[in-house]
Amino acid sequence: MPGKLLEEFVIPARYGRGFVVEKGQVLRIAQVEGGQVGDCAFFNADDPKETFHCGQSWAINVTAGTGTSKAFKYFYSKPPRENVMLTVLEDTYPNHWGNMGGRCSTRLYEIRDNLPPGSHRSCQENLREAVEPFGLTGDDVMDVFNVFMNVDLFTDGSFKILPTEVGPDDHIDLRAEMNVLAAVSACPADTSPTNNFRSAPLAIRIFEG
Numbered sequence: 528m529p530g531k532l533l534e535e536f537v538i539p540a541r542y543g544r545g546f547v548v549e550k551g552q553v554l555r556i557a558q559v560e561g562g563q564v565g566d567c568a569f570f571n572a573d574d575p576k577e578t579f580h581c582g583q584s585w586a587i588n589v590t591a592g593t594g595t596s597k598a599f600k601y602f603y604s605k606p607p608r609e610n611v612m613l614t615v616l617e618d619t620y621p622n623h624w625g626n627m628g629g630r631c632s633t634r635l636y637e638i639r640d641n642l643p644p645g646s647h648r649s650c651q652e653n654l655r656e657a658v659e660p661f662g663l664t665g666d667d668v669m670d671v672f673n674v675f676m677n678v679d680l681f682t683d684g685s686f687k688i689l690p691t692e693v694g695p696d697d698h699i700d701l702r703a704e705m706n707v708l709a710a711v712s713a714c715p716a717d718t719s720p721t722n723n724f725r726s727a728p729l730a731i732r733i734f735e736g
């Protein structure tokens with residue numbers, strides 16, 4: 528169990544927020560209503576060139592036997608550093624989309640749903656807004672971890688997005704192994720099964736280690 532609750536807030540549906548989790552503290556990303564996916568970017572708060580790398584995290588965890596694309600224990604930064612940024616302490620819904628690094632964006636809504644550019648909020652926009660107060664830009668948002676996202680990956684290399692089955696009491700607890708700048712988007716996708724065709728809030732809690 529994590530220690531004392533230090534901070535707690537809700538990220539409203541369709542929006543994002545950036546915040547710092549100090550080394551040793553535990554970040555809990557939790558459901559409010561259930562059924563909601565989050566897109567999470569992680570930076571070394573002291574040197575934001577060092578970011579979470581989805582592919583390398585998938586590769587190293589599978590190689591080391593510490594996880595799969597659906598759930599892994601260690602969140603690694605991109606090469607050449609390959610440091611553990613976050614360690615999973617508890618994961619009550621171990622079914623994420625941990626091998627892609629992508630997110631919904633203006634281009635994706637345009638191609639998939641024929642929506643004109645700028646007419647629908649996106650995780651890319653949310654994450655840009657979340658990191659801007661920390662002096663970063665949309666270009667700095669590298670890979671994201673699609674927490675709680677339910678996707679079938681097929682042997683021909685294709686995939687299918689399924690409705691997430693995450694419940695209202697589910698959460699993931701991540702211990703920061705360095706000072707981490709986290710940006711979390713409550714994915715605004717309401718035109719796909721991702722969030723069960725609607726968008727809901729996410730709760731953030733930060734605990735003492």
Ligand SMILES: [Zn+2]
Nearest residue numbers: 631650714715
């Ligand atoms: Zn999204």
